[in-house]
Amino acid sequence: LAKTTQPISMDSYEGQEVNITCSHNNIATNDYITWYQQFPSQGPRFIIQGYKTKVTNEVASLFIPADRKSSTLSLPRVSLSDTAVYYCLVAPSSNTGKLIFGQGTTLQVKP
Amino acid sequence: DVKVTQSSRYLVKRTGEKVFLECVQDMDHENMFWYRQDPGLGLRLIYFSYDVKMKEKGDIPEGYSVSREKKERFSLILESASTNQTSMYLCASSYRNTGELFFGEGSRLTVL
Numbered sequence: 001l002a003k004t005t006q007p008i009s010m011d012s013y014e015g016q017e018v019n020i021t022c023s024h025n026n027i028a029t030n031d032y033i034t035w036y037q038q039f040p041s042q043g044p045r046f047i048i049q050g051y052k053t054k055v056t057n058e059v060a061s062l063f064i065p066a067d068r069k070s071s072t073l074s075l076p077r078v079s080l081s082d083t084a085v086y087y088c089l090v091a092p093s094s095n096t097g098k099l100i101f102g103q104g105t106t107l108q109v110k111p
Numbered sequence: 112d113v114k115v116t117q118s119s120r121y122l123v124k125r126t127g128e129k130v131f132l133e134c135v136q137d138m139d140h141e142n143m144f145w146y147r148q149d150p151g152l153g154l155r156l157i158y159f160s161y162d163v164k165m166k167e168k169g170d171i172p173e174g175y176s177v178s179r180e181k182k183e184r185f186s187l188i189l190e191s192a193s194t195n196q197t198s199m200y201l202c203a204s205s206y207r208n209t210g211e212l213f214f215g216e217g218s219r220l221t222v223l
Contacts, residue, residue, distance in 0.1 A: 034210040043115075043201050043214025044154070087154065091210025098169060099144065099205075099212065103153035 004088045004102035011108050018075045020105050022088030025069050033064060033071045036087040038104070044087060048073070075107075083109045114138075117202050117215040124222050130189040132218050134202030143185035144203040144212065145169075145177065154201065160185055161208070192222045 005023040036044035050062040061074040118133035156169030158177040203212040
Protein backbone atom coordinates (compact mmCIF):
# COMPACT_ATOMS: atom_id res chain seq x y z
CA LEU A 1 0.00 0.00 0.00
CA ALA A 2 1.59 3.25 -1.13
CA LYS A 3 1.84 5.81 1.65
CA THR A 4 1.85 9.45 0.57
CA THR A 5 3.66 12.39 2.13
CA GLN A 6 2.89 16.03 1.38
CA PRO A 7 3.81 19.36 2.96
CA ILE A 8 1.31 20.33 5.63
CA SER A 9 0.84 23.88 4.37
CA MET A 10 1.92 26.35 1.70
CA ASP A 11 1.40 30.05 1.14
CA SER A 12 1.21 31.83 -2.19
CA TYR A 13 0.08 35.11 -3.73
CA GLU A 14 -2.51 35.70 -6.38
CA GLY A 15 -1.19 35.25 -9.90
CA GLN A 16 1.68 32.96 -8.92
CA GLU A 17 2.15 29.36 -10.04
CA VAL A 18 1.93 26.90 -7.18
CA ASN A 19 3.58 23.49 -7.17
CA ILE A 20 2.64 20.92 -4.54
CA THR A 21 4.73 17.78 -4.39
CA CYS A 22 3.64 14.41 -3.06
CA SER A 23 6.04 11.61 -2.21
CA HIS A 24 4.95 7.99 -2.74
CA ASN A 25 8.11 5.91 -2.57
CA ASN A 26 6.50 2.47 -2.63
CA ILE A 27 4.07 3.04 -5.47
CA ALA A 28 3.26 -0.16 -7.36
CA THR A 29 3.57 -0.67 -11.10
CA ASN A 30 -0.12 -0.30 -11.94
CA ASP A 31 -1.07 2.35 -9.38
CA TYR A 32 -2.49 5.68 -10.55
CA ILE A 33 -1.86 9.05 -8.91
CA THR A 34 -4.85 11.26 -8.23
CA TRP A 35 -5.23 14.73 -6.74
CA TYR A 36 -8.22 16.23 -4.95
CA GLN A 37 -9.23 19.71 -3.81
CA GLN A 38 -11.35 20.35 -0.74
CA PHE A 39 -13.03 23.56 0.37
CA PRO A 40 -14.31 24.01 3.94
CA SER A 41 -17.57 22.19 4.70
CA GLN A 42 -17.49 20.33 1.37
CA GLY A 43 -16.37 16.91 0.25
CA PRO A 44 -13.12 16.62 -1.74
CA ARG A 45 -13.36 17.11 -5.48
CA PHE A 46 -11.34 15.24 -8.09
CA ILE A 47 -8.87 17.50 -9.93
CA ILE A 48 -6.56 15.36 -12.03
CA GLN A 49 -5.15 11.88 -12.42
CA GLY A 50 -2.07 10.48 -14.09
CA TYR A 51 0.14 7.45 -14.48
CA LYS A 52 3.41 8.88 -15.83
CA THR A 53 5.00 11.95 -17.46
CA LYS A 54 2.62 14.88 -17.71
CA VAL A 55 -1.12 15.35 -17.70
CA THR A 56 -2.88 18.69 -18.16
CA ASN A 57 -6.49 19.73 -17.95
CA GLU A 58 -8.32 23.03 -17.64
CA VAL A 59 -7.59 23.25 -13.91
CA ALA A 60 -4.08 21.93 -13.33
CA SER A 61 -1.08 19.98 -14.55
CA LEU A 62 0.35 16.86 -13.03
CA PHE A 63 4.01 16.00 -13.42
CA ILE A 64 5.24 12.48 -12.70
CA PRO A 65 8.95 11.60 -13.08
CA ALA A 66 10.09 8.36 -14.62
CA ASP A 67 10.58 6.57 -11.29
CA ARG A 68 7.04 7.61 -10.23
CA LYS A 69 8.13 7.96 -6.60
CA SER A 70 6.73 11.45 -6.45
CA SER A 71 4.30 13.68 -8.29
CA THR A 72 3.77 17.43 -8.50
CA LEU A 73 0.46 19.19 -8.85
CA SER A 74 0.90 22.52 -10.61
CA LEU A 75 -1.74 25.24 -10.35
CA PRO A 76 -1.13 28.07 -12.83
CA ARG A 77 -1.77 31.66 -11.72
CA VAL A 78 -3.67 30.95 -8.53
CA SER A 79 -6.47 33.15 -7.26
CA LEU A 80 -7.98 33.58 -3.81
CA SER A 81 -10.57 30.95 -4.67
CA ASP A 82 -7.83 28.32 -4.95
CA THR A 83 -7.36 28.50 -1.18
CA ALA A 84 -8.17 24.92 -0.16
CA VAL A 85 -6.72 21.64 1.04
CA TYR A 86 -5.13 19.50 -1.66
CA TYR A 87 -4.83 15.74 -1.29
CA CYS A 88 -2.69 13.28 -3.18
CA LEU A 89 -4.01 9.72 -3.50
CA VAL A 90 -2.37 6.62 -4.91
CA ALA A 91 -4.99 4.25 -6.25
CA PRO A 92 -4.04 0.56 -6.11
CA SER A 93 -4.71 -1.50 -9.20
CA SER A 94 -6.72 -4.09 -7.28
CA ASN A 95 -10.41 -3.27 -7.11
CA THR A 96 -10.45 -4.46 -3.52
CA GLY A 97 -7.55 -2.29 -2.44
CA LYS A 98 -7.87 0.47 0.10
CA LEU A 99 -7.87 4.10 -1.01
CA ILE A 100 -5.86 5.85 1.67
CA PHE A 101 -5.45 9.61 1.65
CA GLY A 102 -2.50 11.47 3.11
CA GLN A 103 -2.91 14.41 5.44
CA GLY A 104 -3.23 16.93 2.64
CA THR A 105 -1.63 20.31 1.96
CA THR A 106 -3.42 23.47 3.04
CA LEU A 107 -2.79 26.13 0.40
CA GLN A 108 -3.40 29.72 1.46
CA VAL A 109 -3.51 32.22 -1.39
CA LYS A 110 -3.00 35.81 -0.33
CA PRO A 111 -3.97 38.97 -2.23
CA ASP B 112 -23.31 14.59 -13.05
CA VAL B 113 -22.63 12.00 -10.42
CA LYS B 114 -24.50 12.67 -7.25
CA VAL B 115 -23.59 11.25 -3.87
CA THR B 116 -26.17 12.16 -1.28
CA GLN B 117 -25.69 11.85 2.45
CA SER B 118 -28.85 11.73 4.49
CA SER B 119 -28.02 14.38 7.08
CA ARG B 120 -25.65 17.35 7.01
CA TYR B 121 -25.74 17.81 10.77
CA LEU B 122 -26.64 15.42 13.58
CA VAL B 123 -26.48 15.69 17.34
CA LYS B 124 -26.67 12.46 19.31
CA ARG B 125 -26.12 11.37 22.87
CA THR B 126 -23.53 8.94 24.12
CA GLY B 127 -24.76 5.37 23.76
CA GLU B 128 -27.26 6.07 21.01
CA LYS B 129 -27.29 4.06 17.82
CA VAL B 130 -26.55 6.24 14.81
CA PHE B 131 -27.22 5.56 11.14
CA LEU B 132 -25.54 7.55 8.40
CA GLU B 133 -26.97 6.87 4.97
CA CYS B 134 -25.31 7.42 1.61
CA VAL B 135 -26.85 7.01 -1.83
CA GLN B 136 -25.16 7.34 -5.23
CA ASP B 137 -26.90 7.52 -8.58
CA MET B 138 -24.18 6.40 -11.02
CA ASP B 139 -24.24 2.63 -10.61
CA HIS B 140 -20.76 2.68 -9.04
CA GLU B 141 -19.37 -0.57 -7.72
CA ASN B 142 -17.25 0.89 -4.95
CA MET B 143 -18.39 2.94 -2.01
CA PHE B 144 -16.42 4.33 0.92
CA TRP B 145 -16.85 5.89 4.33
CA TYR B 146 -14.20 8.28 5.64
CA ARG B 147 -14.02 10.45 8.70
CA GLN B 148 -12.22 13.75 8.76
CA ASP B 149 -10.77 15.43 11.81
CA PRO B 150 -8.58 18.54 12.05
CA GLY B 151 -4.93 17.68 11.54
CA LEU B 152 -5.66 14.05 10.68
CA GLY B 153 -6.89 14.33 7.11
CA LEU B 154 -9.26 11.74 5.68
CA ARG B 155 -9.22 8.35 7.36
CA LEU B 156 -10.87 5.31 5.80
CA ILE B 157 -13.39 3.53 8.02
CA TYR B 158 -14.87 0.92 5.68
CA PHE B 159 -15.32 0.36 1.99
CA SER B 160 -17.38 -1.91 -0.19
CA TYR B 161 -16.65 -3.12 -3.71
CA ASP B 162 -19.92 -4.97 -4.25
CA VAL B 163 -23.32 -5.55 -2.73
CA LYS B 164 -23.06 -7.29 0.64
CA MET B 165 -19.26 -7.05 0.49
CA LYS B 166 -17.31 -4.92 2.95
CA GLU B 167 -13.70 -4.40 3.86
CA LYS B 168 -12.20 -2.70 6.88
CA GLY B 169 -10.29 0.48 6.42
CA ASP B 170 -7.76 1.91 8.83
CA ILE B 171 -10.14 2.79 11.68
CA PRO B 172 -13.12 0.37 11.71
CA GLU B 173 -13.40 0.05 15.48
CA GLY B 174 -16.75 1.24 16.79
CA TYR B 175 -18.34 1.20 13.34
CA SER B 176 -20.17 -1.23 11.11
CA VAL B 177 -21.55 -0.90 7.59
CA SER B 178 -24.31 -2.30 5.45
CA ARG B 179 -24.62 -2.54 1.69
CA GLU B 180 -27.82 -4.32 0.76
CA LYS B 181 -28.27 -2.45 -2.52
CA LYS B 182 -25.66 -1.24 -4.97
CA GLU B 183 -26.59 2.42 -4.65
CA ARG B 184 -26.75 2.59 -0.85
CA PHE B 185 -23.99 2.31 1.75
CA SER B 186 -24.82 2.84 5.41
CA LEU B 187 -22.47 3.56 8.29
CA ILE B 188 -23.65 2.45 11.71
CA LEU B 189 -22.40 3.51 15.11
CA GLU B 190 -23.81 0.87 17.44
CA SER B 191 -23.20 2.91 20.57
CA ALA B 192 -22.00 6.43 19.86
CA SER B 193 -19.18 7.86 21.91
CA THR B 194 -17.86 11.39 22.21
CA ASN B 195 -14.67 10.46 20.34
CA GLN B 196 -16.80 9.72 17.29
CA THR B 197 -17.69 13.39 16.98
CA SER B 198 -16.43 14.14 13.49
CA MET B 199 -17.19 14.92 9.86
CA TYR B 200 -18.18 11.77 7.98
CA LEU B 201 -17.72 11.64 4.23
CA CYS B 202 -19.15 9.08 1.85
CA ALA B 203 -17.70 8.50 -1.60
CA SER B 204 -18.27 6.25 -4.58
CA SER B 205 -16.26 5.24 -7.63
CA TYR B 206 -16.46 3.10 -10.70
CA ARG B 207 -14.28 0.22 -9.54
CA ASN B 208 -10.96 1.35 -8.06
CA THR B 209 -10.04 3.97 -10.61
CA GLY B 210 -9.05 6.43 -7.89
CA GLU B 211 -11.64 8.92 -9.12
CA LEU B 212 -13.88 9.25 -6.11
CA PHE B 213 -17.07 11.26 -5.97
CA PHE B 214 -17.80 12.58 -2.50
CA GLY B 215 -20.95 13.62 -0.75
CA GLU B 216 -21.21 16.91 1.12
CA GLY B 217 -20.47 15.25 4.45
CA SER B 218 -22.36 14.63 7.67
CA ARG B 219 -21.16 16.46 10.74
CA LEU B 220 -21.91 14.35 13.79
CA THR B 221 -21.71 15.66 17.32
CA VAL B 222 -21.95 13.16 20.17
CA LEU B 223 -22.73 14.71 23.55
